[in-house]
Amino acid sequence: MLSELLSRYPKILAECAIAERLRRYPDITLHPTLYNTPLIYGPEDSRERMSSLYREYLQAASRAKLPLLLTAPTWRLDFTRIAAAGVPPSINADAVAYLLGVRAKNRSDSEVLVGALTGPKNDCYLPELAPGADAAESFHTRQVEALADTPADFLLAQTLPSVPEALGIARAMAATDKPYLISFCTGSDGKVLDGTPLDEAMDLLDQHLSRAPEGYFVNCTHPRFLIENYRPGALSRLIGIQANASSKDVTKLDGCAATEADPVGEWARSMLDLHAIHQVPVLGGCCGTTLEHMQHLIPPSSPPHSPRRSDGRG
Template sequence: MGPMTDPVLPRLILDGGLGTRLADRGNDISGSLWSAQILRDNPDEVTAAHRDFFDAGADVATTCSYEVTTDGLLAAGVAASEADDLADSLLRQSVRLAVAAAEQCGTDALIAASVGPYGAGPGRGTEYDGDYGLTTAQLAAWHRRRVDILADTEADVLLAETVPSIREVEALAGELDRAGTPALLSVTVKPGSDGVLSDGTDVREVAAIASSSSAIRAVGVNCGSVGDVLAGARRLAEHTDLPLIAYPNSGERWDHAHRVWVPRQNDGGPGLLESVPDFLEAGVRLLGGCCRVTPREIAAVRDRALAY
């Protein structure tokens, strides 16, 4: 498992927004399956998008599995008799494509198998508020099959990301521990909250769960503005000795109903590149970008981090 088993996690540069990179390459991700549609219909484009980030200097590839769920496929019109098998196949394919891209680029980068939140499946875009109405046990059961499939691939680590709910954090930690594969956990925080989970829970509760997990190697925040992600990382650092993860988005908000990106009011803080020293000083060891962060920006972040 490489660096994921090292006592001290090395500094790694994550990739950027894979789905939005696919869009920048001319692919239509506006449908309900988002990037999973391209995974299904044009897998060569997924490999090419991974290569773009590797060429920019990314040390980690996040697989195109975030939106791959049986429920999502059913909602997109896949027959009930085929949905489970298709979901399993696409999950495995997402890892194979990332591995192939790394081989083509001659890099020994880590492959992080993305485990998206319930909100990205039947939750209808609720990954930013965690308003699921489900118990921890129900969420664990919903995640179980996907975690098991991805744990049985060539992925180096499972990445449970964009998690908005403390119940989902509990559910995922339990499933990741049960699977026994090294894992990373990244949550979303409320804008302007100074480190409060999207469902209103203080992230110190996330830190406690992650710290007691046998599988989770690092914990962090993603898919928020630079200022919000940095505030969340700093809050986590107060309550855990685990290495931290941070990968903010461009600062825009995803409008799930209209399937468009909506500008947010600037939080008045510096951008991702200018904030690299702040992230590193906060204890972030896995640093990159989320939605709408491009390979060019990842290359700049890498240069800044190496120079720090």
């Protein structure tokens, strides 16, 4: 289903921020380690506030008649954190079921896929803390298997600061029957935060996996960093970006008390430039982005779909 969507549409929307938007509401308290995930259980007003953010993105994509990728709030929901937090062991499956329910209640005129999300073991901005490939595979496999057992349409490993950890997670995902995506955190130099050029990182994983991902994403970065550091054609396996609203280096944004954002029009122009120059079809937002950012990615009028790349892997 994911592969077919990528082959049919030159532009696909992805959600913009969820947890970071909820963090800014004074009446909502996020869990210290599981963030917004426990809100799926309540209180009801907080759960509804989270649902309303997903609903905004669903409605925008429906009006534009563009497909949309959403991801369940399962980031860093490994079983070590679950046990320490004392939440139900089924929370991964419950979070996927929650978002599938939001999709079912909000019928869309566009195709909507729901993914199941995992994140790095440690801080996504500190690659020196990331485990090696074997340790990462061992650590992440249990959550990956739990997510693969749900009706989610695809798996996504996001905010990965190092190539070895990405390789370990990808091994675990390749062993399932789900299509999957790998998303790196990249810096202002366009490299993965461990210093690996993005094109080399994607090539390395493709060469060392029994089943390669459908494609690669970057997140917690700005599109200009990729445009400025890679020639056209160098990022043929990059199929998505969920970009920060700010063009500051991601490591300087970590822990900011207030939302940092460039003018939304400038952000959107950079996103659409990346889309045109590097043929990156999936466009969405990360820290600091809102519904307005998604709306700026939607042109006033455009053909709903046409064939894109024909290399067989998105």
